[in-house]
Amino acid sequence: MYANGATDDLERTAFRRAEKKYKLYYGQNSRKKKQQPRPVDLSEVVDFKLILETFDRTGETPDGVHVIRTDSEFPVICLGNRPGFYFIPGALSLEEQCQWIREGLTSFPQPPNRTNHNALYGPINDLFAAAQEGKVLVEEELSPNVTQSLDNGQARRWTFSSESGNVSLKGSGGNSILASVLLRKLRWSTLGLQFDWSQRNYNVDLLHNKIPDKLCQLAKKLAVPAMPLGDNFKPEAAIVNYFASGDTLGGHLDDMELDWSKPIVSMSLGCKGIFLLGGKSREDEPLAMFLRSGDVVLMAGEARECFHGVPRIFTDAHNSEITALEKHLSTDSDHCFLDYIKTSRININIRQVF
Numbered sequence: 001m002y003a004n005g006a007t008d009d010l011e012r013t014a015f016r017r018a019e020k021k022y023k024l025y026y027g028q029n030s031r032k033k034k035q036q037p038r039p040v041d042l043s044e045v046v047d048f049k050l051i052l053e054t055f056d057r058t059g060e061t062p063d064g065v066h067v068i069r070t071d072s073e074f075p076v077i078c079l080g081n082r083p084g085f086y087f088i089p090g091a092l093s094l095e096e097q098c099q100w101i102r103e104g105l106t107s108f109p110q111p112p113n114r115t116n117h118n119a120l121y122g123p124i125n126d127l128f129a130a131a132q133e134g135k136v137l138v139e140e141e142l143s144p145n146v147t148q149s150l151d152n153g154q155a156r157r158w159t160f161s162s163e164s165g166n167v168s169l170k171g172s173g174g175n176s177i178l179a180s181v182l183l184r185k186l187r188w189s190t191l192g193l194q195f196d197w198s199q200r201n202y203n204v205d206l207l208h209n210k211i212p213d214k215l216c217q218l219a220k221k222l223a224v225p226a227m228p229l230g231d232n233f234k235p236e237a238a239i240v241n242y243f244a245s246g247d248t249l250g251g252h253l254d255d256m257e258l259d260w261s262k263p264i265v266s267m268s269l270g271c272k273g274i275f276l277l278g279g280k281s282r283e284d285e286p287l288a289m290f291l292r293s294g295d296v297v298l299m300a301g302e303a304r305e306c307f308h309g310v311p312r313i314f315t316d317a318h319n320s321e322i323t324a325l326e327k328h329l330s331t332d333s334d335h336c337f338l339d340y341i342k343t344s345r346i347n348i349n350i351r352q353v354f
């Protein structure tokens, strides 16, 4: 999924150059002690929100950009030179954004859903709550009796200890890590059919739950503009990407699903980011566009063959553009979600696998 192209070629492609252009780099500003983000020229980043506002006022769009009004309640933007690509600015209400941020942090990373932490620590329960409570994940050395009774036969197990904030706490296995650190290092979780990153394929034998019904219904509704023949979209899997400042998602194709006529439904939550939509070759000059909280992208048909990625998210108050979202997460019980999302972006992309 994310592993196309030989590494030494990457530096030379148009896609790689665009990634480097927008990526976050720090440089020393002589007057300030702290390292500052290097300024980046955003003048070529397409802003579909602005394009839609202008279209609503004047009826005009830039060359090659079309606004279509389908049965769905939102206008949809498509591009003449990228058939199968659809952009729906602000498709998710603030309530919906908040709901998927909460679920994205609490229920989505719960076993049997896998996360990037599985490889090192095995399944981790209630990571978000553990981070709020200042818990520490500690490694336990298991006695031979326990080892034999465990399915995986492992001699070690990681569990949360509530010895709050005691960083030096060590389990019998000798290692420990703060839950809050693990939460910051959470990069992905998978829902529904589980994607096996080592095999780069869906492993239908892995234990999994179905995609939550509410997410399934939402994805079906959002997919409609990309299903002109009125076909049925069946959400079977989703990948949830978590981005902190400086995190990127390198150029890739999503090519492990059987039927590329079906869209990938991709929802953005939290801090604004830049999305690069390339062509079928990494040599094709990619189009850079802003993705804000609530925007939805659909990629179907030919667009499924186009390289794409996220080289940048903006976590500073001016550029993240999450003021409205922040106001919506202002109750005491939402404070923990607000704290996280103020400096993060979550992407949920939903797929039909077969």
Ligand SMILES: O=C(O)CCC(=O)C(=O)O
Pocket (backbone or CB within 6 Å): 239, 241, 249, 254, 266, 268, 275, 291, 308, 309, 310, 347, 349
């Ligand atoms: O984060 C995004 O908006 C894009 C995610 C993506 O391309 C993917 O997971 O395949």
